[in-house]
Amino acid sequence: MNKRHSRRAFLKTMAATGVGTVLSGSNLALSNTADDQKNQVVPQRQFGQTGIQVSSLALGGILDFNTNQLLLNQALKLGINYWDTADSYRGGKSEEGIGRFIARSPEIRSQLFLATKTEARSTMMMDIALNASLKNLKTNYIDLYLMHMVRYPKEWQRDEVTQWAQKAKSEGKIRHFGFSVHTNMVDNLNQAATLDWIDGIMFTYNYANQLSKKMSR
Numbered sequence: 001m002n003k004r005h006s007r008r009a010f011l012k013t014m015a016a017t018g019v020g021t022v023l024s025g026s027n028l029a030l031s032n033t034a035d036d037q038k039n040q041v042v043p044q045r046q047f048g049q050t051g052i053q054v055s056s057l058a059l060g061g062i063l064d065f066n067t068n069q070l071l072l073n074q075a076l077k078l079g080i081n082y083w084d085t086a087d088s089y090r091g092g093k094s095e096e097g098i099g100r101f102i103a104r105s106p107e108i109r110s111q112l113f114l115a116t117k118t119e120a121r122s123t124m125m126m127d128i129a130l131n132a133s134l135k136n137l138k139t140n141y142i143d144l145y146l147m148h149m150v151r152y153p154k155e156w157q158r159d160e161v162t163q164w165a166q167k168a169k170s171e172g173k174i175r176h177f178g179f180s181v182h183t184n185m186v187d188n189l190n191q192a193a194t195l196d197w198i199d200g201i202m203f204t205y206n207y208a209n210q211l212s213k214k215m216s217r
Contacts, residue, residue, distance in 0.1 A: 041079035047113065048200060050176060052143075054082040054113045061085030065097020072101045076108065084202075086117035086148055087133050099138035109139055115200075117148035117180055121155055123164040130173060141172055144200050147179040153191040155179075162197055176200055 044053040059075045061084050075083070085094045095116060102109050114137065118129035130145065145168065147156050156179050165177035176199035181188045185203050192198040 044079070044081075050199060052113060055080045058082040058084050061094045061098070062089045063097075064090045064093040065095075066093050066100060068097065069101055072098065076111070081111055082113045082115070084115045085137075086146075087129055087136070088117075088119060088148070092136060095133055095136035099136050103138040106138075113143045114139065115144035115146060115202075116142055117146040117202075119148045121147070123160050126164060130168065134173065142174045144176045144178060145174040146177075146200070146202060150179045150181050150188060151184050153188055156198075157191055157195075165197055178202070 042055045042057050045056045046052070047054045057078075057080055059072075059080050059082065063071070065072060065085075072083075083098060085098060087095060089095070098114070102112075116133050116137065118126060118133070120126045120129045126147075130142070133142065133145075134140065145165075147161070150156055165174070168174045169177070178198050178200035179188070179192075180202035182204045189201065189203065192201055
């Protein structure tokens with residue numbers, strides 16, 4: 001990324017478009033020219049050991065994307081190709097809105113790293129949920145499919161889940177599998193670190209909360 005790009009202008013652009021920061025670490029220097037702002041592209045990072053390059057900022061999907069099509073278009077212009085959603089977000093309207101956008105411009109699908117999630121725990125219900133997400137998103141495959149909001153490793157660390165993930169991969173329905181976790185994160189992360197079939201994990205880290213805890217000690 002051009003080091004003359006303005007960090008302040010970049011963050012203003014993010015705020016204006018409603019795009020949230022998920023990962024950081026890009027080298028942004030100072031400049032305020034209109035050309036710099038026009039040509040800004042979010043830098044990419046490798047996603048774990050997959051070899052896939054994804055934007056260092058992700059587009060969070062707890063939105064009704066049916067009414068936010070311009071936001072999806074702006075994210076692409078900024079180079080934000082990691083789009084995160086879930087079958088439960090806005091009652092399904094998040095996935096449906098992304099699917100509407102992809103259906104209009106199917107050529108953009110190959111540019112995206114699309115992640116979605118399900119709260120299903122049985123493999124039968126995961127089959128149903130995955131097929132529904134594929135239909136809603138108007139795509140043949142999900143780049144990262146996550147078991148959503150797990151609390152304990154026993155929810156995902158089961159032979160039937162391992163076999164389900166491997167089968168979904170072999171059928172081409174998903175490329176990678178993992179889980180999202182909001183509580184009991186240490187236990188889940190430690191268990192997942194010993195396995196080779198968990199490709200990605202979404203976990204909670206809120207800087208403001210961490211700072212507040214530190215100051216209260």
